[in-house]
Amino acid sequence: MTARAFTLFGTLIVLIFLIGLWQGTANVLLLSVTSLAYALIALGLNIQFGYGGLFNLAVMGMLMLGAMATTLISMPINMSFWDSDGPYLLLRAIGAAIAGGVLVFAVRWGLKRLGVGGTFTFWITLLAWLFAYIFYRTQIDPAALYIEQKAGWVGGLGLPVWLGWAAGAVFAALGALVIGRVSLGLRSDYLAIATIGMSEIIRAFVKNMDWLTRGTLTVTPVPWPVPTPQYFQELGADTTASFVYARGGFLLVLLVLVAVVLFGIERVYRGPWGRMMRAIRDNHIAAASMGKDVTRRQLELFVLGSALMGLGGAVLASFSRLFDPAGYIPINHTFLIWVMVIVGGAGNSFGALFGAVFIYFVWMMSDPVSHTIFEWVNSLSLSIGWPAIPEIDARSSQMRVFVLGLVITLALRFAPRGLIPEIIRRER
Amino acid sequence: MDILVFMLNKIAISGLVIGSIYALGAVGVTLVAGILRFSHFAHGDVMTMGAFVSFILASLLAATGIGLPFATGIVVLPLAMILTAIIVYGFDLAFYRPLRRRGARPITLLIASIGVTMMLQGVLRLFGGTATRSFFETEPKLIYRIDMSWLGATRPLTVTQPQAAMIILTLVAVLVLHLFLSRSRLGKAMRAMSDNPDLAQVSGINTQLVVRMTWFIAGALACLAGTMLALDVQLKPDLAFNIILPIFAAAVVGGLGQTYGAIVGGFLVGFAETLAVFDWSVLVKPLAGILPDFITSAPSLALVPSEYKLTVSFAILVLVLLSRPTGIFKGVST
Numbered sequence: 001m002t003a004r005a006f007t008l009f010g011t012l013i014v015l016i017f018l019i020g021l022w023q024g025t026a027n028v029l030l031l032s033v034t035s036l037a038y039a040l041i042a043l044g045l046n047i048q049f050g051y052g053g054l055f056n057l058a059v060m061g062m063l064m065l066g067a068m069a070t071t072l073i074s075m076p077i078n079m080s081f082w083d084s085d086g087p088y089l090l091l092r093a094i095g096a097a098i099a100g101g102v103l104v105f106a107v108r109w110g111l112k113r114l115g116v117g118g119t120f121t122f123w124i125t126l127l128a129w130l131f132a133y134i135f136y137r138t139q140i141d142p143a144a145l146y147i148e149q150k151a152g153w154v155g156g157l158g159l160p161v162w163l164g165w166a167a168g169a170v171f172a173a174l175g176a177l178v179i180g181r182v183s184l185g186l187r188s189d190y191l192a193i194a195t196i197g198m199s200e201i202i203r204a205f206v207k208n209m210d211w212l213t214r215g216t217l218t219v220t221p222v223p224w225p226v227p228t229p230q231y232f233q234e235l236g237a238d239t240t241a242s243f244v245y246a247r248g249g250f251l252l253v254l255l256v257l258v259a260v261v262l263f264g265i266e267r268v269y270r271g272p273w274g275r276m277m278r279a280i281r282d283n284h285i286a287a288a289s290m291g292k293d294v295t296r297r298q299l300e301l302f303v304l305g306s307a308l309m310g311l312g313g314a315v316l317a318s319f320s321r322l323f324d325p326a327g328y329i330p331i332n333h334t335f336l337i338w339v340m341v342i343v344g345g346a347g348n349s350f351g352a353l354f355g356a357v358f359i360y361f362v363w364m365m366s367d368p369v370s371h372t373i374f375e376w377v378n379s380l381s382l383s384i385g386w387p388a389i390p391e392i393d394a395r396s397s398q399m400r401v402f403v404l405g406l407v408i409t410l411a412l413r414f415a416p417r418g419l420i421p422e423i424i425r426r427e428r
Numbered sequence: 429m430d431i432l433v434f435m436l437n438k439i440a441i442s443g444l445v446i447g448s449i450y451a452l453g454a455v456g457v458t459l460v461a462g463i464l465r466f467s468h469f470a471h472g473d474v475m476t477m478g479a480f481v482s483f484i485l486a487s488l489l490a491a492t493g494i495g496l497p498f499a500t501g502i503v504v505l506p507l508a509m510i511l512t513a514i515i516v517y518g519f520d521l522a523f524y525r526p527l528r529r530r531g532a533r534p535i536t537l538l539i540a541s542i543g544v545t546m547m548l549q550g551v552l553r554l555f556g557g558t559a560t561r562s563f564f565e566t567e568p569k570l571i572y573r574i575d576m577s578w579l580g581a582t583r584p585l586t587v588t589q590p591q592a593a594m595i596i597l598t599l600v601a602v603l604v605l606h607l608f609l610s611r612s613r614l615g616k617a618m619r620a621m622s623d624n625p626d627l628a629q630v631s632g633i634n635t636q637l638v639v640r641m642t643w644f645i646a647g648a649l650a651c652l653a654g655t656m657l658a659l660d661v662q663l664k665p666d667l668a669f670n671i672i673l674p675i676f677a678a679a680v681v682g683g684l685g686q687t688y689g690a691i692v693g694g695f696l697v698g699f700a701e702t703l704a705v706f707d708w709s710v711l712v713k714p715l716a717g718i719l720p721d722f723i724t725s726a727p728s729l730a731l732v733p734s735e736y737k738l739t740v741s742f743a744i745l746v747l748v749l750l751s752r753p754t755g756i757f758k759g760v761s762t
Binding site for chain 2 (some may be wrong): 171188193394406413
């Protein structure tokens, strides 16, 4: 941490304090907790891009997996699902999927043994995939329909929230393992396009598999790890105070979590593992010639970073008490994180942390600020006899996206290495 | 024969239309990728912007009250394409060229293009709001009915005027582009720079001019595609954000940097999407007595439910990237 970093963090804290005076304590606590959840995600992306140079645009997909996992683990058990034929039908569908997988594998293995190669193998394998897919669809479609009609959705397992968060990390890590295995051989642009595609596929599935995720019906209320405002209200606190206590408690939990994660990342980053990762990022050919397994190591980074993203996604869903698959859009959940990491400083965890909190506040504050400006311009134009500006509310909330784009282009132009840049050490 | 006409309507026409839009967008993406060596993520919003430019011009033209044989949206296209091309070149001057001058990596330019996407979206919604507009509020959408009775069909083949214009204009654009790239001096210079930028520069090619031309072509085609999409469906501020992903899939499938590959990729992705969500039950219905009951009575025989339409292009993308990582035609790798 340099003097510059201390100044920046100090200024940020003062700024948050001032916003608190303007917008009220409960509101600024809401923003702070969310920004810290985003910090977890930004730390994950920093591991992937800052340490490994991997251009991952699948952040949104990871957040969705994390949020989905936490609802599946920590929501109460849905007895109307377990009492129905749903589990049996689902088991059949899973059996169909396994049978399909075995079929594809057997066809590939058989063709290999027979020594048939080339185009023929490709088409036969494709045919086997198609057959397996249709077989699976014949099982899953009625099962999904049945569950949606009888029970709504599969429901949760009723386990504690922290287990749900851990499951969020694990789910996202598993998703990243699959995505990484498929796409990590690709370089830069191709990787970006492939990952954004995977992320959209995840979104399409999570949004439309109503039997698993309730889809657009949304899951609510996702439980909290700490007492909720309702708990404090029952104890006799008034509304504002109850929100302050509850969000304060959540903030403490998150502060500890972020501190632990930051400490862990910094430890491994300063060790041989971090040195190896930087070597691979800066020159993967040289690193490979020194005997490093580049693709495997990149997969490690990808999975680790995605686990943090999943954790962040789980925390976000948990804090907002709502899992709404339709609410995930690339701007808010992929590009926003990218702006955070680039502006903060890729390759420096403190930079990512600063960027996350700072950009989140800029993002949220540009709405009320531009609203104020619009009101001012409106009164000005009314006073000289021009017509009023229509739809001020809708327009000022759109300004957020513009401000974000402006910030990132300015940052790339004038501070390409970020506000708290990576510290390059010379090893003697 | 009614089934054949139905299938022509549902597969051939809609596949051609969506394929044309993808192909025109993918050509722009692939030209930028080949010559400037980065993936231009703002292309989808450039398309939306082009559609808005056309919309404004069309409203102005409609206000004059001149009666025209074509939809005003089609008549104003040439002017809108030129305007969009100039604006897009302005983006290059303002956002991309300073980074290129500094020798920034392609990744940095890609992130900058994401920034441009967001700014464009913000500006479009600031002035356009979030409302949905239609080009056909003041005039009817003409529908051509092609008589198919010679095939023994009772129902005609229906094509709307924008759809017909789309298919014809895409053909014209592709032909002009082909002649330009293969015959003209500047077109050859563009191909040379796409193959090897350093070699092109030392052999005296004016790279500035090539870059400018690239943005002009990409911008003009994006305007054409965006306007056509808006004419065919509706004009929405988030019109092209969903379409940028299939366009990238088309460009990658064709091989980034390969113009002809992008056209092939566009139609490939367009037809694949159309075929995947096509409900085959119409073919099975007449065979009700012959085929087993569970096939004929199924509610839908589409290969992929239409909610998953977007995933089709990515399934193709992943397949191609796995089997031929640089696309069907060999593409550049940055």
